[in-house]
Amino acid sequence: MTQISSPPKSLSVDKVDTSYLQTLIGYNSRRAALAVISVFMERMAAFGLRPVDFSVMSVITHNPGVTSRQLCSSLNILPPNLVGLIQSLEAQGLLERQAHPHDGRAVGLHPTSKGVTLMKQAEATASELEMEVGSKLTPTQVQTLVHLLQKIYL
Amino acid sequence: MTQISSPPKSLSVDKVDTSYLQTLIGYNSRRAALAVISVFMERMAAFGLRPVDFSVMSVITHNPGVTSRQLCSSLNILPPNLVGLIQSLEAQGLLERQAHPHDGRAVGLHPTSKGVTLMKQAEATASELEMEVGSKLTPTQVQTLVHLLQKIYL
DNA sequence: TATTGTTATACTCTATAACTATA
DNA sequence: TATAGTTATAGAGTATAACAATA
16 A cells, blocks of 8 residues: 655645535436435335336336347347347246347347236336425426437437 | 256247346446446546545635545445545646644545646536536426435445 | 347456454 | 545446358
8 A cells, every 4th residue: 555645734624625526417416316216216115126027127118029139228238138138038927038020139128018017007106206206396396307318309 | 168958948038138127226326327327437547536525626726725525425335445646646746735733643535736726627528528418408307316326426 | 231139358346254453 | 434446356338350141
């Protein structure tokens, strides 16, 4: 370990100033995402779902027959990282893989009735959390926030 | 591998609908953060800084004498994960560790002149990027977005 | 030749337990 | 007893290269 120089040539910091970082959209959106998602994780643990599991199952439920490649594109997941995830959800009986109607390479992903039931509850829970988070804001502000965020990444 | 059932009982999906996920603040803020930060990473690579290095050096530069513990609290980093980071920045000659004026356990972190110079350029680059990202929004919208995000996580 | 799904693997990030030196 | 800094390590997340089957 490097030796600490001495004597001290400055005073201590009482309150840390992060005002510069707080001007950055990337910093603020990351901090907000982490704050919301940490609570989201706690709630979804009751369903055995991580955030990425929730996203994948949500897209499959709303888009029966969607392919792995389409999931990767829409959720920004790399194909190799989706494989184990799909296998796990299939093993849990939440989705089924079916032959794609007109592409022998692809596989259509379909929610099972168990998956549909679970996601109905999970999405209801997510929407509840959304209202809690949104309670820090007015309904209009929530709408504005979502709209502005989408202008950034879409 | 599980056998794929047949025959297919559904059509293929042409356009993936992610409208439900897009109602969630957590989902949108995460996607926005990833989009902005990926560009941020490219720009900061020129300075040899990852996002977390930038954040740490920025706080140290604006708060000379700040302790590791204070850094951890303000940036939501776990102490064990900060150790190697600080050592690396010190090895690069960007910061110095000095005895804390009135706490023998703590160490004050100070930017070197090299660190100050680097951060001046890095923050200028970050602010340039901020304007580019912000060009998708009006200046008022950027201000609104930042304000709303802070209401979520602060 | 290009694309889908897959395997193997490496790398980074994040988290937990436990230790020391000092308050 | 509590806190700052540290060590070791485990786990999760993310990334690239390469392959077989199909378009």
